[in-house]
Amino acid sequence: MKELFDFILTFGNLNRQQMDFITEKATEIHLSKDEYFSEAGKVANRIGFIFEGILRVCYYNNTGDEITKYFIDEHNLVVDLESFDHEISSSAYVQAITDCKMIVFSKKDWTELLQTIVGFDATVHKIISRALMKKVERRSPLVSEDATTRYLKFLEIYPNAVNRIPLSYVASYLGITQSSLSRIRKGVR
Missing domain, CATH: 1.10.10 (Arc Repressor Mutant, subunit A)
Structure with missing residues (x-):
């Protein structure tokens, strides 16, 4: 949990009670290599923090070729945000490409954290904004x-x-x- 709190605290503040509440809602999981964290055609119902391992986000194009969009490595959140937030089917797969250790939160528990911890939604917004900026920075040079x-x-x-x-x-x-x-x-x- 220390890695998760170190990560969150770079974007906002948490007191001991809030950290204890987050810990109470967290579940540690292990994904084996090639196992899916979330899948296309299904609604993403959990958000995770990777503290060991690498995942990739991929999809199949209209000719059936598998395309890797990007990778997510240690000390980053992982979620199919559009599917998770809007409860719609995902268009991508999130797959472990190494064995992974993660801390995950169900949609219900994540929502409860956002509604209960004062300022947590602003902290999460900063995390998501940074992740989106990094994603654009990583993809932009690859185009041209x-x-x-x-x-x-x-x-x-x-x-x-x-x-x-x-x-x-x-x-x-x-x-x-x-x-x-x-x-x-x-x-x-």
Whole structure:
């Protein structure tokens, strides 16, 4: 729980009583590699904080190809926000690509935290805003750059995750084939 509180406290304040209330609502889970945290076609009903492991957000395009949108690593919240907030079916999968340890909150418990802890909604808004900004910053360079530059940027963005993410997912994220990625990696070393 310490990692979660350290994370939250960078965005807002909590007193001991509020921390105890959050702890009471939290559940620690373990996701095995390849297990889904949430799935397309279903309503996301939990929000999590990763304290060990990496997840990816992916979808299938209209030709059936699996596309990795982005990765979420340690000390970040994970949720399909649109599905979770609006109780609509998700269009993406959130999948563990390593074994993961997480702290999760059900929709009901998360709502209770937001309604009970004064200022928690503002703190959560700051967390979500930062996550969305990071997502845009990470994706923007990938749109207009050549494949080698995109790979170098990936190494910058995910320095602690690069050796833990399967190359097929990295290639999908970068929008290139796995063989192209192998050639790029040989040239970069």
